Amino acid sequence: MPSRTYELFAEAMAARKPVVCMYQGHPRALCPIILGHTDKAEKALTWQFEGEGSKGPVHGQWKCLMLAEVADAEMIEGPCRSGRRHSQPQSCVRQVDLDVNPDSPYEPRRRLLR
Numbered sequence: 001m002p003s004r005t006y007e008l009f010a011e012a013m014a015a016r017k018p019v020v021c022m023y024q025g026h027p028r029a030l031c032p033i034i035l036g037h038t039d040k041a042e043k044a045l046t047w048q049f050e051g052e053g054s055k056g057p058v059h060g061q062w063k064c065l066m067l068a069e070v071a072d073a074e075m076i077e078g079p080c081r082s083g084r085r086h087s088q089p090q091s092c093v094r095q096v097d098l099d100v101n102p103d104s105p106y107e108p109r110r111r112l113l114r
Contacts, residue, residue, distance in 0.1 A: 005067045006042045009035050012075045013098055014112050018049070021073035023065055026052040030063065031080035034090060034106065036097040042067035045092040047082040064092035 002010075009032040012019045020029050028051035032044045048063045062083055082100070089105070096106040 005070045005073050008073050016080045017075045022071040034093045034099045036093040036095045038094040043093050045090050049081050
């Protein structure tokens with residue numbers, strides 16, 4: 001059964017809304033882009049557009065999150081954002097359940113409705 005955080009990230013992706021949370025002791029504002037599992041752990045590839053990271057303030061950076069380490073997550077109002085395309089395929093999420101990209105090359109198990 002998916003965790004509450006996994007369900008919240010899936011809901012945010014479907015609604016195209018950002019999420020605020022704490023991750024590894026730092027406040028983060030982000031948009032989940034890809035959601036699924038790696039080695040049975042729930043993971044998300046996200047675009048962090050505000051907040052902090054281990055090296056200080058973050059204003060636009062791809063982040064791979066282990067959902068078990070996400071705390072106090074909540075969906076907020078506002079548009080979701082994402083970074084420019086990667087020149088290399090993502091390796092954060094091996095079994096992709098959801099991808100906001102309708103032309104996802106990762107063969108997600110579920111498709112988001114527009």
